[in-house]
Amino acid sequence: ISKMHKKDYIMNIRIKPMGVYQTNCYIVSINNIDFIIDPGVDATEWVMQNTTNPVAILNTHGHFDHVWSNAQLQKELNILLYTPEGDVMLLNSSSWMPDLPPSIPDIKVHPDEVFDFDGVNVKFHHFPGHCPGCSMIEIDDAIFSGDFIFKSSIGRTDFPFSSPSDMKKSLEKFKKLDFDKKLYPGHGSTTSIKQEQLHVDYWINTL
Numbered sequence: 001i002s003k004m005h006k007k008d009y010i011m012n013i014r015i016k017p018m019g020v021y022q023t024n025c026y027i028v029s030i031n032n033i034d035f036i037i038d039p040g041v042d043a044t045e046w047v048m049q050n051t052t053n054p055v056a057i058l059n060t061h062g063h064f065d066h067v068w069s070n071a072q073l074q075k076e077l078n079i080l081l082y083t084p085e086g087d088v089m090l091l092n093s094s095s096w097m098p099d100l101p102p103s104i105p106d107i108k109v110h111p112d113e114v115f116d117f118d119g120v121n122v123k124f125h126h127f128p129g130h131c132p133g134c135s136m137i138e139i140d141d142a143i144f145s146g147d148f149i150f151k152s153s154i155g156r157t158d159f160p161f162s163s164p165s166d167m168k169k170s171l172e173k174f175k176k177l178d179f180d181k182k183l184y185p186g187h188g189s190t191t192s193i194k195q196e197q198l199h200v201d202y203w204i205n206t207l
Contacts, residue, residue, distance in 0.1 A: 011140050013184065014050055018043050023065040024186055027051055028139055031120050036077075037137060037144050038186060039069035047073060054079050055117055059105075060146025061134040062087030063159075066186060070103035080106035082115070084124060084133030090161070109135070127174060129167025130155030138181070143193065145183045149174065151191040154203045164207045171207075175200045 014027040019041030026037040027050050034054040036047055047054075047069070054077045059067055061084060070091065074081050083091065083105035092102040107115075111126035123138040127148040134155065137144040147155035148170065157164040180194040 038066040041068045043069040059083040062090030064097040082107045086133030127170035150185040
């Protein structure tokens, strides 16, 4: 659990790697509300045990290891599911994971769309390449980077619907971000925008 102090409240971020691919599921608690980010394989029990006032399920993108428990949590918690519109087609079928439980988003998120939850802004920064809808989700002082950016690495571009050319454009966009925040990736340990911007040129040249 990491804590961030800001003004008169604390943001708590709980992290639990899920499934064979150790996909990070996050519970972000801020202003007495909880966001569930990327509920992967067998995430439901942990989420249910660690939320008190859940308001939304947020997907960084639509790959199976990030969305496996979407539908179960929608039903158990009776809250809305937000998924980038470019990846909605990935929630119902997967050639590599035919057993994926299908889910239907309540909100299809447009690129770079911002939502207001009782004064807490949630912004989906669109960075396609790994998949069409791939996004980083910004909440207060934290950014959840999904499979776009990892610590010293980037998301793969050899999957169905991946695009190396889109990834290049996304990395150029990421390179231009003029602020620094802590990054919480879909796999592995935390890093920061400024730290990963140091590696961007290398990745652009390898694509």
